[in-house]
Amino acid sequence: MEIRADQTNKTPFTSLQMRNVCKRFPxxxxxCEVDFDVVSGEVHALLGExxxxxSTLMKVLYGxxxxxxxxxxxxxxxxxxxxxTVAINHGIGMIHQHFMLVPTLTxxxxxxxxxxxxxxxxxxxxxxxxxxxxxxxxxxxxxxxSALIWQLSVGQQQRVEIIKALYRGASLxxxxxxxxxLTPQEVDELFLIMRQMTSDGYGLxxxxxxxxxxxxxxxxxxxxxxxxxxxxxxxxxxTKQTLANWMVGREITFITSNDKMDQGEVRIDMQAVSCxxxxxxxxxxxxxxxxxxxxxxxxxxxxxNGQLELAEVVTGLRPIKEGRVLLDGxxxxxxxxxxxxxxxxxxxxxxxMKDGMIRDFNISENLILREHxxxxxxxxxxxxxxxxxxxxxxLVEQFRIKxxxxxxxxxxxxxxxxxKVLLARELSRSPRAIVAAxxxxxxxxxxxxYVHEQLLEQRKLGTAILLISxxxxxxxxLADRIAVIYEGQIMDVLPRLTATKEDLGLLMAGVHPGxxxxx
Amino acid sequence: xxxxLFTATVIIGIISSGIRLATxxxxxxxxxxxxxxxxxxxxxxxxxxxxxxxxAYFVVLRTESLLLAILAAIGVGALMGxxxxxxxxxxxxxxxIAGIGFYLFGMGMSNLLFQKLIGVVENxxxxxxxxxxxLGDIPVIGEIFFRQNLLVYLAFLLVxxxxxxxxxxxxGLKIRAVGENPEAADSLGxxxxxxxxxxxxxxxxxxxIAGASLSVALLNVFQQNMTAGQGFIAVALxxxxxxRPFGILAGALLFSMVNALxxxxxxxxxxxPSELAVMLPYILTILVLTLSLTxxxxxxxxxxxxxxxx
Numbered sequence: 025m026e027i028r029a030d031q032t033n034k035t036p037f038t039s040l041q042m043r044n045v046c047k048r049f050p051x052x053x054x055x056c057e058v059d060f061d062v063v064s065g066e067v068h069a070l071l072g073e074x075x076x077x078x079s080t081l082m083k084v085l086y087g088x089x090x091x092x093x094x095x096x097x098x099x100x101x102x103x104x105x106x107x108x109t110v111a112i113n114h115g116i117g118m119i120h121q122h123f124m125l126v127p128t129l130t131x132x133x134x135x136x137x138x139x140x141x142x143x144x145x146x147x148x149x150x151x152x153x154x155x156x157x158x159x160x161x162x163x164x165x166x167x168x169x170s171a172l173i174w175q176l177s178v179g180q181q182q183r184v185e186i187i188k189a190l191y192r193g194a195s196l197x198x199x200x201x202x203x204x205x206l207t208p209q210e211v212d213e214l215f216l217i218m219r220q221m222t223s224d225g226y227g228l229x230x231x232x233x234x235x236x237x238x239x240x241x242x243x244x245x246x247x248x249x250x251x252x253x254x255x256x257x258x259x260x261x262x263t264k265q266t267l268a269n270w271m272v273g274r275e276i277t278f279i280t281s282n283d284k285m286d287q288g289e290v291r292i293d294m295q296a297v298s299c300x301x302x303x304x305x306x307x308x309x310x311x312x313x314x315x316x317x318x319x320x321x322x323x324x325x326x327x328x329n330g331q332l333e334l335a336e337v338v339t340g341l342r343p344i345k346e347g348r349v350l351l352d353g354x355x356x357x358x359x360x361x362x363x364x365x366x367x368x369x370x371x372x373x374x375x376x377m378k379d380g381m382i383r384d385f386n387i388s389e390n391l392i393l394r395e396h397x398x399x400x401x402x403x404x405x406x407x408x409x410x411x412x413x414x415x416x417x418x419l420v421e422q423f424r425i426k427x428x429x430x431x432x433x434x435x436x437x438x439x440x441x442x443x444k445v446l447l448a449r450e451l452s453r454s455p456r457a458i459v460a461a462x463x464x465x466x467x468x469x470x471x472x473x474y475v476h477e478q479l480l481e482q483r484k485l486g487t488a489i490l491l492i493s494x495x496x497x498x499x500x501x502l503a504d505r506i507a508v509i510y511e512g513q514i515m516d517v518l519p520r521l522t523a524t525k526e527d528l529g530l531l532m533a534g535v536h537p538g539x540x541x542x543x
Numbered sequence: 544x545x546x547x548l549f550t551a552t553v554i555i556g557i558i559s560s561g562i563r564l565a566t567x568x569x570x571x572x573x574x575x576x577x578x579x580x581x582x583x584x585x586x587x588x589x590x591x592x593x594x595x596x597x598x599a600y601f602v603v604l605r606t607e608s609l610l611l612a613i614l615a616a617i618g619v620g621a622l623m624g625x626x627x628x629x630x631x632x633x634x635x636x637x638x639x640i641a642g643i644g645f646y647l648f649g650m651g652m653s654n655l656l657f658q659k660l661i662g663v664v665e666n667x668x669x670x671x672x673x674x675x676x677x678l679g680d681i682p683v684i685g686e687i688f689f690r691q692n693l694l695v696y697l698a699f700l701l702v703x704x705x706x707x708x709x710x711x712x713x714x715g716l717k718i719r720a721v722g723e724n725p726e727a728a729d730s731l732g733x734x735x736x737x738x739x740x741x742x743x744x745x746x747x748x749x750x751x752i753a754g755a756s757l758s759v760a761l762l763n764v765f766q767q768n769m770t771a772g773q774g775f776i777a778v779a780l781x782x783x784x785x786x787r788p789f790g791i792l793a794g795a796l797l798f799s800m801v802n803a804l805x806x807x808x809x810x811x812x813x814x815x816p817s818e819l820a821v822m823l824p825y826i827l828t829i830l831v832l833t834l835s836l837t838x839x840x841x842x843x844x845x846x847x848x849x850x851x852x853x
Contacts, residue, residue, distance in 0.1 A: 088730070088851065109732030124727035126720045127843075137720050138731035141713050188731075 037115055037195035037227050038099050039063045040085075046093035047077075047084050054080040057094075058253045060246055062196060062227040067218060069230045069242035069259075073271055073468035074439065077251035078231045079121065082198045085229075086118045087111040098196075109138075117194025119185045121201040121231075127174040131167060132156060135188050152191075159190050163217050178326070179210040186217065197221065198229040203237055207326050208496065208529035215241050233271075233469075234497075235264050249273055272469050287504070288317030290353075291457050291488030292338065297347035299337055301512070307333040309512045310347070315457065315488040320479065322503030322520075323492040326532050330512035331492045332374065335461045338490065339371045340364035351457060365394055368456035372446055372463050374492070380446045383435040387427055388416040390434050391449050423448040424474070440471030447478055457488040464498060476502060496525060510534040547811045548804075551683075557803045559687045562695065563761060564799035567592070567753040567770075569698040571777035572784070572791045573705045574749025577742040579781055580709065582722040582844035583631060585743060586642025588750045589774025590649020591623045595751025596758035597653040600765035601660060603667045609759060616755040617748050623649065624747020628740045635848040646774070654767045661765070669763040670694055694752075694760040701749075705788040718742055722842035725849040735849050750774065772825075779828055786841060794831070801827050 040062045047055040055077045062068045070078045083089045085096065087105040096103055098114055105111050111118070125134050132153045141148045153169035160167045165183045173181060182202060189197055199218075203211045218228055218241060232238050238245055239259060246256040247270040254270045292315040301307030308330050315321045325331055336342035338349055340361040348357045351367050359367070373379035381390050392401045392412055400411050416430040425444045427437060434442060443463065450458065460479065464472035479489060479502060493499050499506055506523050508515040508531035515531040527537040547553065571588050578585045585591075598619045599612040606612075623645065630641045670692035679689040709715040717738050720728040725735045753773075758765045776798065784790025805820040 107732070108730050112732060118730070120730065124724070124730040126723045126727050128723050129716075129720060133716055133720075134727075136713075137716055137728060138733045145712050145714065147711060147713050147716055 035099055035115070036225065037064050039097075040099075040196055040227065041097040042081070042085060042094065043097070044094035045081060045084060045091065045096075047080050047089055048092050053251055055084065055251050058248065058251070059256075060229075060253070062229050064195075064225050064227050065222050066243040067222055067228045067230050067241055069232060069238040069245045070248060071232060071235070071238050071245055071267060071271060072248035073233055073470075074466055075250075075468065076248040076271070078233075078248055079200055080251075081248070082118065082200055082229060082231060085111070086116060086198060112192050112194070115193055115195045116198065117189025117192060117196070118198040119182065119189065119200060119202055121204065123181050123185055125173045125181055125184060128172065130170050130172055131176075131184050131187075132169040134173060134184060135169075135191050139192070155191065156187055159187055163220060165217070178205045179207070179213070182206070182210075182214070183217075195225070196227045196229070198231070200231045201233070202230070203232065203234065205327065205494075207532045208525055209533055211237070235267055235271075236497075238267070239264060247271055268469070287319050288486060290314045291317045291319075291351065292490065293348075293350040293353075294338070295348045295350070297337055297349060298345045299333055299342055300345060301330070301333055307342075307512050308337065311337075311512075311514055313507055313514060313517070315490055317456075317488050318483055318486045319505070320483050320489040320491050320503045321517075322499035322506045323490060323509055324496060324499050324506055324528055324532060325494070325509040327494050329509050329532075331461065331509060333512070334509065335371070335373070335459050335490070335492055338364075338459050339369060368454075370450035370453065370455035370458045372443075372450055372458065372460040374461035374465070376442055376446050377434075381434045381442060384433055386431045386433050387420070387425070387437075387445055388412055388430045390445055391416055391419055394449060395453065419448040419452055422452075423478075440467050440474075443467060443471060443475060447475065451478060451482060454485075455482075455487055457490070458482060459490045459492070461492040462494065463491070464493075464495070472498075496528060500525070508532055547813065548807065553807060553811070555683060555686055557800065557807050559690075560806065561796065561800035561803035562687060563691060564802050565795045566695045566698040566756045566761065567773055568777050568780055568795035568799060569701060569792065570749045570753035570756060571774055572780040572795060573701050573788060574746035574753070575778055576705070576781045576784070576786055576788065576791060577709075577718065577749075578739075578746040579845055580722045580786055580842055581718045581739050581742040582725060582842055582847060582849070583628075583739050583743050583746075584638045584642065584778075584846045585627055585645075585746055585750075586639055586775075586778060587623070587627055587645025587649065588642075588746075588753075588777050589770055589772065590646035590652075591620055591747050591750035592649070592754030592757070592770045592774045593653040593768065594619050594623060594649045595754030596769060597656055597754075597765055598751075599755030600667065600758040601656070603669065603759050604661065604665065607668070609670060612759050613752065613755060616751045620748035620751025621744050622747070623751065624744035625740070627747065628743040631848070632736050632739050632743070635850065638846045638848075650768060657765060657767060664764060664766060667759065667763050669758075670760040692760050694756045698756070699792075702788045702792045709788070714741075719842075721849075722844050725844050725847075729849070729851060739849075750777075753777070776824075776828060779832055782841070783828075783831055797831070798824055798828065 042058065042060045045055050045058045058081055060081060070081065072078050080089060084091050087107045087110050096105060103114060105114065132149045135156055136147060136149060136152045142151055156167060156169045167183055167187060202214060206214060222228060230242055242259050244256060245259050245262065245267065247254040247267060249271060294311050294313045297308055297311040299308045311334065323331060323334065333342060337344055340359050344357055348355055350356065351369060356364055356367055377383060395401055400408065402408055413430060420427060420430065423444045425448065426441050463475050467475065479491065483489060491499065491503055500520065503520050505517055505519055506528065507517045508528060510532060511534065530537050571592060575585060575588055595616040599616040602612040602615045603609060627641065627645055630636045631638045672690050672692050675689040679685045709718065717728065717733050721733065721735050721738045729735050754770060757769060780791050780794040783794040801824045805823045808815055808820045809817050
């Protein structure tokens with residue numbers, strides 16, 4: 025089928041080749057001699073861990089990064105893409121991982137931005153809106169051109185991004201981790217759109233680090249590791265195990281907590297807890313949640329449905345409006361964070377660099393943040409440096425933190441090692457309970473594996489763990505029970521063994537499985 | 544006595560001078576608004592106003608041409624704006640600090656030039672009131688609104704014009720996008736630096752005209768530091784007006800009316816300590832800003848430099 029490109033003067037997309045692409049950043053070789061190609065009508069996935077160079081490669085193609093070496097051949101012609109405008113003019117569109125939308129503008133304004141208007145210096149939003157509706161109906165997308173971006177759900181915002189690219193006549197679309205922010209149902213819808221696009225002759229580049237998604241949607245897969253291409257295979261001819269080994273460079277075992285634990289008594293007990301959200305609207309509504317000693321409760325949900333509020337309520341960071349929080353039967357409602365810490369609660373915050381560590385402090389200092397004022401770290405207000413050093417060295421070894429020295433500043437560590445320092449601080453104090461929010465977000469497989477091991481180790485020791493994650497696979501692998509949060513309410517709590525992804529996905533979207541969906 | 548305030552003549556006088564006094568605020572605050580909507584905070588408005596005031600005054604003194612005076616003010620304002628742009632957009636200096644630098648530069652430079660080139664305070668013939676035919680003859684209304692000078696009329700026309708540019712043109716769309724999410728604008732081929740240079744230069748020009756309106760249209764004299772904080776109040780008015788032209792208009796009017804009121808209180812010799820009367824507008828600013836602080840959130844990328852990686 026012919027491509028319904030908006031600007032008819034653009035040559036329809038047939039093929040793209042990137043050859044021997046190299047991209048250097050100061051001190052880092054982000055891409056080295058990478059080959060990648062896409063032909064019309066296929067999804068070619070780019071798979072790799074964080075930092076493998078997938079986004080870099082796509083940003084080079086989209087003109088956001090300067091190509092240091094190598095060549096790009098589009099429809100048989102060598103091209104130079106200096107900036108995104110050139111890429112757009114060549115019919116290349118990109119859906120960024122962090123949406124490139126202006127939240128305070130409408131859908132139509134976002135689409136029209138940067139394009140010449142049919143009314144000269146005046147905007148032609150009516151014309152643009154009409155065309156948006158047309159494009160949207162081709163792909164069964166429901167989009168209101170006059171809606172403000174900030175009012176839309178993440179899934180809807182992504183569709184605006186797709187429309188934006190199509191409007192500009194893109195026929196080669198690059199999708200950078202498009203599923204990271206979606207519910208399983210939204211992922212299915214996205215895949216449907218992608219399949220229709222390939223059957224219409226579009227070429228799609230799909231970046232992901234999620235194996236099962238890549239296997240589900242792509243026709244071919246290229247694996248990157250440390251900026252180099254490891255291999256390209258037809259999806260039909262390759263196994264998940266091979267791909268995983270390619271990504272990591274060693275044998276990977278998929279961890280699950282299959283061993284049945286004897287659960288102890290209730291550790292964390294939230295009773296009808298309500299609190300306002302960041303924006304002053306209702307954040308949590310009558311949350312009842314119990315976590316037992318030796319149990320991991322996973323909190324699943326689409327981001328922004330109250331997960332942050334829940335974590336902060338338990339850790340004393342956010343005042344509670346109604347209800348109580350008990351720790352081992354003791355009321356900790358209204359205690360300040362320092363007091364909650366004293367009671368034996370540890371917190372691995374989602375924004376680990378912002379809320380968990382001090383960027384410009386070294387590892388030693390970050391490791392004693394919580395208990396620096398107490399024996400054995402200090403005596404009568406003076407820090408006991410020799411003991412602190414010894415303590416640091418012990419934890420660096422025990423938690424396998426890779427660092428040049430204990431004096432290295434937190435900001436100079438890799439994401440995985442930052443998380444290890446944080447875990448070392450929070451777990452080494454033998455907590456009674458842990459709240460871990462997105463503990464593996466942004467980490468590569470190796471580091472994630474390590475975090476999971478540590479959490480399961482804590483579970484064995486009888487710690488109660490609340491695991492907040494947007495990664496359903498992670499929750500399904502670790503949690504004993506899974507609570508789903510939607511608009512500040514716990515939709516349901518399911519035992520892991522009987523929970524299915526489909527049910528969880530529905531609950532995440534605010535629908536009880538079995539309920540008829542009414543439009 | 545207090546009751547002297549409530550005669551028709553005095554009330555008309557207060558409103559009429561209130562309208563006139565709003566002029567410099569409008570030019571400066573609308574200019575500042577364009578900069579801020581694109582993400583650049585310019586705290587140098589006061590300095591730009593002082594230089595504009597001096598240059599316009601000087602040109603009138605030497606050439607007696609008001610047109611040349613305004614053109615000169617525009618030129619100086621554009622240069623100051625470009626310089627601010629170069630420092631904050633190109634060199635990515637911290638906007639707040641750079642702005643304070645430009646304020647001090649503008650104040651020092653206008654003082655220096657005044658002392659070297661003129662030295663004594665001298666009155667000039669500035670813009671005179673233009674009575675609009677017919678409209679100017681309406682009782683009360685005509686006296687208040689339609690017997691003002693050209694710069695006053697233009698200042699008020701600037702408000703709907705600014706609104707139109709911001710909301711109805713592709714340029715306005717770019718300005719708003721750049722101030723909220725420059726990365727997104729950049730990814731769609733909008734030249735972020737160029738848009739910001741434009742708004743900051745426009746801001747410089749309008750601030751400079753604001754200064755000129757004081758020296759060649761309202762007071763017809765130049766004195767060292769004659770703006771007396773009006774440039775900073777203009778910055779506050781942008782916040783007060785929630786980054787919208789008509790909001791700024793409301794703020795500017797409120798402020799200038801109170802200002803006119805306190806001037807009349809002094810003129811009429813009403814026994815309120817004059818220091819207290821002078822403080823009135825400033826106390827009002829603080830009050831209003833405190834109360835309005837929660838209602839609007841400024842452009843997300845305000846004060847944030849933009850640099851494409853790679």
